[in-house]
Amino acid sequence: MDKELNPLTGDYTGRTIDTLQNAVYIRLRTPLGTWWADRTVGSLLHLLEREKDVARVAQLAEQYAQEALQPIVDSGRAERIDVAAEQPHNGSLILRIRVQTAAGGFDYRHKVPVI
Numbered sequence: 001m002d003k004e005l006n007p008l009t010g011d012y013t014g015r016t017i018d019t020l021q022n023a024v025y026i027r028l029r030t031p032l033g034t035w036w037a038d039r040t041v042g043s044l045l046h047l048l049e050r051e052k053d054v055a056r057v058a059q060l061a062e063q064y065a066q067e068a069l070q071p072i073v074d075s076g077r078a079e080r081i082d083v084a085a086e087q088p089h090n091g092s093l094i095l096r097i098r099v100q101t102a103a104g105g106f107d108y109r110h111k112v113p114v115i
Contacts, residue, residue: 001016001017001018002016002017002018002022003015003016003017004016004017004021004022005021005022005025005026007021007025007108007109007110010025010029018103019099019101019106020072020077020078020099020101020106021106021108023072023077024069024072024097024099024108024110025108026041027041027042027043027068027069027071027072028043028045028065028068028069028095028110029043030042030043031043031044031046032044032068040071041071042068043064043065043067043068044064044067044068045061045064045065045068045112047064048060048061048064048093048112048113048114049112049113049114049115050115051114051115052114052115053087053089053091053093053114053115055087057087057093057114058085058086058087058093059085061085061093061095061112062083062084062085062095065083065095065097065110066081066083069081069083069097069099072099077101078099078100078101079100079101079102080100081097081098081099081100082097082098082100083095083096083097084096084097091113091114091115092111092112092113092114093111093112093114094109094110094111094112095109095110095111095112096108096109097109097110
């Protein structure tokens, strides 16, 4: 059991969780190559903050998120992870992530700012 990280603030919530939510959060929020414990942890999603809100950016966001989360599947902690991007054209993309494990699954929502 881990202490839950709040996806909006990055602070602990005081609750404990038994899902991979924290692993997903850390892999999406950390710029690739900057985490002290492992340089392979992280994503390239931070590069999209300066991109315009066009269709190709949603495809890039899906690709970057899938690449960042693939090690969770490769390690056997999750059976599969599906990523889909919504683009409401309001200055952000919403990544809807479904993590499927042997014990069940959970949905995760991640906001990516764009111009």
